[in-house]
Amino acid sequence: MRDESHAVWHHRDMRLNKSLARCCVALAMVMFGFAAPAWANPADILLVNGKIITLDATSSVHGALAIEGGRIAATGSNEAMRKQAGPATKIIDLGGRTVIPGLIDSHIHAIRAGFRYATEVHWDGATDIKEAMERLRVAAAQTKPGSWLIVAGGWTARQFRELRRPTETEINVVAGEHPVYIQLFYGSMLLNARGRELLGIGSEEDLLGAKYDRDTGWITGPASLITSTYARLPKPDMDQAIDGTRRFLRELSGLGITGVIDPGGHNLDPEDYAALFALWREHALPLRVVYSICAQRPGKELEDFQAFTRFLPMGTGDDWLRFNGIGETVTFGMYNNETPTEANKEEFYRVARWAASQGMTLTVHWNNEASVHHLLDVFERVNREIPLAKLRWSIAHLHDASDSSLQRMKALGVGWLMQDGLYFAAPSYIAERGPDQMSHTPPIVSALKLEIPVGGGTDANRVMVPNPFVSLRWMLDGRTVDGIATRGPQEIPSREAALRLYTIGSAWFAHDDNRRGRLMPGMLADLAVLSDDYFSVELSRVAQIHSVLTMVGGKVVFAAAPFAELEAGRGQ
Secondary structure, three states: OHHHHHHHHHHHHHHHHHHHHHHHHHHHHHHOOOOOOOOOOOOOEEEEOOEEEOOOOOOOEEOEEEEEOOEEEEEEOHHHHHOOOOOOOEEEEOOOOEEEEOEEEOOOOHHHHHHHHOOOOOOOOOOOHHHHHHHHHHHHHHOOOOOOEEEOOOOOHHHOOOOOOOOHHHHHHHHOOOOEEEEEOOOEEEEOHHHHHHOOOOOHHHHOOOEEOOOOOEEEOOHHHHHHHHOOOOOOOHHHHHHHHHHHHHHHHOOOEEEEEEOOOOOOOHHHHHHHHHHHHOOOOOOEEEEEEOOOOOOOHHHHHHHHOOOOOOOOEOOOEEEEEEOOOOOHHHOOOOOOOHHHHHHHHHHHHHHHHOOOOEEEEEOOHHHHHHHHHHHHHHHHHOOOHHHOOEEEEOOOOOHHHHHHHHHHOOEEEEEOOHHHHHHHHHHHHOHHHHOOOOOHHHHHHOOOOEEEEOOOOOOOOOOHHHHHHHHHHOEOOOOOEOOOHHHOOOHHHHHHHHHHHHHHHOOOOOOOOOOOOOOEOOEEEEOOOOOOOOHHHHHHOOEEEEEEOOEEEEEOOOOHHHOOOOOO
16 A cells, blocks of 8 residues: 555656646746747647537537646647647547547446446346347356346336336246346345245245235335345355456446446445455556445444544545545435434434534435435534535435425535436336426426536436436436436426536536536546537437547547547556
8 A cells, every 4th residue: 555655646746747847848938938838748639620518617619629647738729739739649530529528427336236247137228028038048048057147127117118027937938047036126026936945935924024926926025125135145256346347337438437426325245345446456447436335234323434434534545436425325214214213313413413523425315305304404403513515415316306405405505416217217206296296306407596516327227227328318308218208398407407417517526526527628638529419419319329439537448439449458
């Protein structure tokens, strides 16, 4: 660790000396009557013949961009930027393509997804049950006999043409002798006979009151049953975990994501972070990861947080991996509890006040407006003792936030992490609350009018796919995966406003809004070159956009045709 720290400081000293040298050269040129350029040294990289979306205060758009030292050096016309080229400058002709600031998912379970990515089957984008079964069949043929086939989420029956779940009978046709576990959100799971046998589930009594449908094989029960059952499945070994993390993060890079904010979550133990840390030590992360840690033991939350952070103060890390406080489970008594007791709220207050006293960011999972007053009451109590505004606390989800709750959040300086979970789940939401409520859900424009910090995200990969362009399209038209119109026009943001939520909006929650989220001089050179112009492509095609060139700190971390030759290596 001492050698790594020395290397980091040496790198910083080199950059500081380089900056000082530039200033001295520029000053000398002025003193002796020469015209000083925008910067003394030639650019490392020039992107030319493009459409550079800066997202600066004036929403300026330029034809070219210069990168020097991992940061944006300048933006301007092709002619102006080409003058900054030197013998070693790499010039990339964009061919008219659109460049946006790198996307930042403000609430995604990327660490957990990567940890298990190589050992699970994924139904993202499958359009019918036949395709889903084919993916299971391929996995069954490629894995060791008797190993588990696991589909852990990121799908819904409404994405299939059949508009139903596959049955145990259909799964048995392709699974052979493999045990199978399939999870749908946090309310249902399917285990085939071999899977039930291995987990010791021999009768309905073993399911602790959950409902078992003998015709389809599906088991419906509380989230605690789902997560505890999943926890009994075998974990990947270290090589599998590293491979899965590498593959999943690369998938995100191909979608133009240059940063994630990870809230921890169910089925993620402290030791499960090891694969991520290994890639970080190898300088092999393709994007910036900001993470928080969850409570581990009911009734021991404060004790555990204090122990875990004794040598992990807020902000520990570097530009690629950094600790960002606690959440999304802060205390078990206030997690998804619509009717918390005074004792539950007091315990939450003790942890929250401690976090505030330590200068820590805190994020909280909260679903429903009807009960969020309990949470806001505690926030306001802490705020009377320690102001929260500078700490950048946040509430995740809260799809049906009222104007009153948003105003309370605004007064506290608390931000809102908004995801596209209703892209999958809106039909059940409508059935429960009615279409009138859905027309205002989530209240994106209302929150923006109040100037509440809002971050875009997905909550992938259990309840949603990680594709940011699916989320952006859903923000812009409010239509579900099966085409149901939901949110009304009063809560539909502009294309630019939606993009700002996924860039500068998300950066706020990582304390990085002065360094990421815009393509302006001095900002980190995190960007994505898009397959289609986000601002002009037909709305229905926004979800099909992807990145053909992704850069983090000026380094190419993903490249596809026609830029594939630029990706000589992966990672930092």
